[in-house]
Structure formats: C-alpha cells, structure tokens
Amino acid sequence: MTIETDLADLAAAHTAGAVVVDVREPDEYVGGHVPGAVNIPLAQVRGRSAEVPSDARVYVVCASGNRSKGATDTLRAAGLDAVSVRGGTRAWREAGHPVTTGARP
Secondary structure (H helix, E strand, O other): OOOEEOHHHHHHHHHOOOEEEEOOOHHHHHOOEOOOOEEOOHHHHHHHHHHOOOOOOEEEEOOOOOHHHHHHHHHHHOOOOEEEEOOHHHHHHHOOOOOEOOOOO
C-alpha cells in the first residue's frame, strides 16, 4: 500500500533539507523541478534504489502524483522510508513554491 503525504508536509521537510526524488522523465525534470530533487526516472527506480539515502524519509514526486505512487512502493520494498507526494510537481509549482530548471538538482 502506497503511503502518501501532502504538499504542506513536503514544503516543511524541504525547508529542513529533505531528500526529494523526482521520477519523471529527464525532459520533464529539466523543464522545472523541486529545488534539490534528484532525477531517477520511474523505469530506473528499481535498479537505482541503492542511490537513494536510507537514513531519512524520501519524498517522491512526479508530475501529478501517479507515477510517484509506483516508485514509492518500489522504494519501500527496498527497505526505504519513502512517501509519495499528492499533486506532485504541478501542485508544488501552482502553490507558488520555487522550481529549478535544467539538468542539475
């Protein structure tokens, strides 16, 4: 079962330096992402789960919250404390939070 959280939780955690994984495709990520988010496309999550820190909660985002659910389940199966963020990057942007463009987190 996917564990979800809301945008307010992500915003508070982000301010405190939370780990954010963006599971959108690279072209989507480059167009605008949560500052500091690491891009691991959904199709690569299983193979790259070892790259995700295991010592803190991980916030998983996509465009709207659908792909992040599957990625969250995969990361949780790998033993990580991962949560999917409802509304994803679209909601983050619409709420007026900053986004970073380009390929760097």
